[in-house]
Amino acid sequence: MNTPTYLVIGATGKTGRRVTDRLLAGGHTVRAVSRSTTPRFDWEDPSTWPAALEGVDRAYVTYMPDLAAPGAVEAITAFTSAAAQAGVRRIVLLSGRGERSAEASERVVAASGLEHTVIRSSWFTENFTEGHLLDSVLEGVIAMPAGAVREPFVSVDDIADIAVAALTSDAHVGRLYEVTGPRLLSFAEAADILTAATGRDVAYVPVTSDEFRAALTEIAGPEYAAMLTDLCDEVFDGRNESVGHGVEEALGRAPRDFADVIGAADVGVPA
Numbered sequence: 384m385n386t387p388t389y390l391v392i393g394a395t396g397k398t399g400r401r402v403t404d405r406l407l408a409g410g411h412t413v414r415a416v417s418r419s420t421t422p423r424f425d426w427e428d429p430s431t432w433p434a435a436l437e438g439v440d441r442a443y444v445t446y447m448p449d450l451a452a453p454g455a456v457e458a459i460t461a462f463t464s465a466a467a468q469a470g471v472r473r474i475v476l477l478s479g480r481g482e483r484s485a486e487a488s489e490r491v492v493a494a495s496g497l498e499h500t501v502i503r504s505s506w507f508t509e510n511f512t513e514g515h516l517l518d519s520v521l522e523g524v525i526a527m528p529a530g531a532v533r534e535p536f537v538s539v540d541d542i543a544d545i546a547v548a549a550l551t552s553d554a555h556v557g558r559l560y561e562v563t564g565p566r567l568l569s570f571a572e573a574a575d576i577l578t579a580a581t582g583r584d585v586a587y588v589p590v591t592s593d594e595f596r597a598a599l600t601e602i603a604g605p606e607y608a609a610m611l612t613d614l615c616d617e618v619f620d621g622r623n624e625s626v627g628h629g630v631e632e633a634l635g636r637a638p639r640d641f642a643d644v645i646g647a648a649d650v651g652v653p654a
């Protein structure tokens with residue numbers, strides 16, 4: 384195939400948008416999909432999948448709301464099978480680090496017979512600047528059930544660089560990249576960096592799982608609150624207190640540092 388079509392799922396999201404932009408800049412043919420695109424792609428509605436998959440050679444797959452959510456492994460199983468039937472040759476899966484249920488989806492993709500690469504990612508730095516923690520940053524209080532645990536926050540720009548490399552080059556087929564930033568930071572240290580970069584006081588307030596779940600239920604409903612609380616309980620128990628080397632392995636360079644990414648981000652002007 385001379386001009387493969389690349390499918391990007393979650394194409395308006397933090398990594399999907401960057402993967403789409405990089406592929407388009409490289410002159411590739413991209414079908415960028417989410418629930419708000421044409422064709423529409425909805426993980427909860429498999430009838431939307433065939434139109435998105437038609438004529439696709441390679442796919443960047445992000446599952447929403449999270450591979451740790453109930454039903455994720457079943458959806459990834461059904462999607463992988465639909466993709467193979469539609470003639471897709473390669474899948475690059477974005478996965479979560481330390482999540483047992485995400486590892487089940489990784490195994491599905493690895494056993495699919497398709498060319499595959501897994502990007503197993505720690506928490507995104509950009510959660511604080513364009514994700515679900517931006518409002519907390521702007522309000523000056525990051526309340527998380529993370530105690531004093533340290534996390535090697537990774538930039539979504541590094542993830543997008545790896546995803547594009549894995550989609551466009553054969554060198555990453557069959558690889559699993561454990562992708563983190565270059566250093567461990569507690570949420571309190573992250574808050575200090577956010578304070579220095581934004582000029583506004585940002586404090587980390589450790590909360591219990593029950594407090595976190597109750598507050599999130601008000602904002603996002605009980606299902607999402609339960610899923611994210613369980614995920615935090617799982618990954619903030621110290622299992623991820625180490626740096627991975629996926630960025631160096633995939634790209635031959637160091638990952639972006641949290642402080643540099645935060646310093647360059649446009650945070651501080653409420654919408």
Ligand SMILES: NC(=O)c1ccc[n+]([C@@H]2O[C@H](COP(=O)([O-])OP(=O)(O)OC[C@H]3O[C@@H](n4cnc5c(N)ncnc54)[C@H](OP(=O)(O)O)[C@@H]3O)[C@@H](O)[C@H]2O)c1
Pocket residue numbers: 392393394395396397398399416417418419420424425426427445446447448449450451477478479480504505506507510514
């Ligand atoms: N955030 C982290 O720290 C982190 C770390 C490791 C792995 N991950 C993984 O990263 C993935 C995406 O996270 P993110 O934070 O980048 O998300 P995000 O920025 O909120 O973007 C989500 C994207 O998915 C689309 N979407 C939402 N619901 C959908 C559905 N039912 N069907 C199809 N598309 C849907 C959204 O567009 P529409 O609203 O238009 O549909 C959007 O394009 C998840 O699989 C998560 O497990 C996240």
